[in-house]
Amino acid sequence: MSFTSSHLNEPITIAILLHEGMTASDAVGPYEALRSIPGATVKFVAETPGPKRVDSGFLSLIADYALEDVPHPDVFVVCPGSPVAVPSERVLSWIRTAHETSRWTTSVCGGSVLLGAAGLLRGVQATTHWLAMDQLAQFGAIPCPDRHYVRDGKIITAAGNSAGIDMAFFLVDQIAGREIAEATQLLMQYDPQPPFHAGSPTQASPRVIELAQEFMQNWIISASTSDGRML
């Protein structure tokens, strides 16, 4: 897909990592901006190709490719799996290999924990979902809890879920230039006007933070004791 032939960049491959039990918009948010990069092919990859049922149990996204089909993407986006999933060595090994040759290595939400587990974040400034922030330091990362997304060299990590959209626009600008990035923002009419402002722990009330923690606890219990769906 391209704006016009005059905007054709060189062909690039963008891989987005899907998992069973993941959060759908961790992948779909960044994808919707990245797909606009002229010359880009986006490949959704997973350990096994096919439908991935998301955390709510209400929707499946299809990964067209196995990890091994896309060993050297130019750009890749690591989304987290279920909060109780232990990353497989196969996934970590794919991340390491892909990072060796990537132009950009990125993560959304708890995906930075996978980058850390793969050994990529030692001494690297990084962020993640606010509820996972404590996990970053154990991998030698320099946690940046106040940042929505953080670039350190060719690694970009985004905070929770929708921060991935903003990170993706930063990336479109880096790869395709500001005009294409802004035209993409206009086509997506991304002029956010949330009706209230509780999107970060510094904005939310103590009661709302407590509710969100309670919710996450329920999710973890539910994911640990069932097939991973939140019911």
Add this chain to the structure above:
Amino acid sequence: MSFTSSHLNEPITIAILLHEGMTASDAVGPYEALRSIPGATVKFVAETPGPKRVDSGFLSLIADYALEDVPHPDVFVVCPGSPVAVPSERVLSWIRTAHETSRWTTSVCGGSVLLGAAGLLRGVQATTHWLAMDQLAQFGAIPCPDRHYVRDGKIITAAGNSAGIDMAFFLVDQIAGREIAEATQLLMQYDPQPPFHAGSPTQASPRVIELAQEFMQNWIISASTSDGRML
């Protein structure tokens, strides 16, 4: 899925309409907020159940249900199909029937054109994607081009694509209350910080507007002459 048992609302069914050739985040954006409503079951519906390949050709979303499986959702979200798709009478009939008994009838992006074609917008204040605004009046709607989302009675229409996220948070508040809505926003870390500000025609430069129009024109030509994918 629920926050805790103390937050259980009555069970409600939310239907989200998928199509072949649609834009993925038109559906996934609102879904990610709406799924948090305690007691809610989200059902992705389509004319025929199964995988729906999205406009870029890079991803498929699976509709688990046929339209007829969910004739009376409490809430439904109408997403648009490909910009060249003519809505089928079956889809329009489902929209009319669902609207008869719904608590909330909603649309994202060009989905309001489907509501209009179904005859639901006569004399109703509504919005849509900025590039589709001219189409609203032909259905007797009162276009509100300056609004990100518009509520008129039980009908809520959102502007282009990501405006559906903001509309969904408004709906979560209406159905489940402000605390749940804010806790959902916090879990999604929806604290938007776009790196530039071109998300509406009033913010974008003339050159960026021109690029976006050019892009849409290419999309329409591509969708008209191929299998609907933008390549």
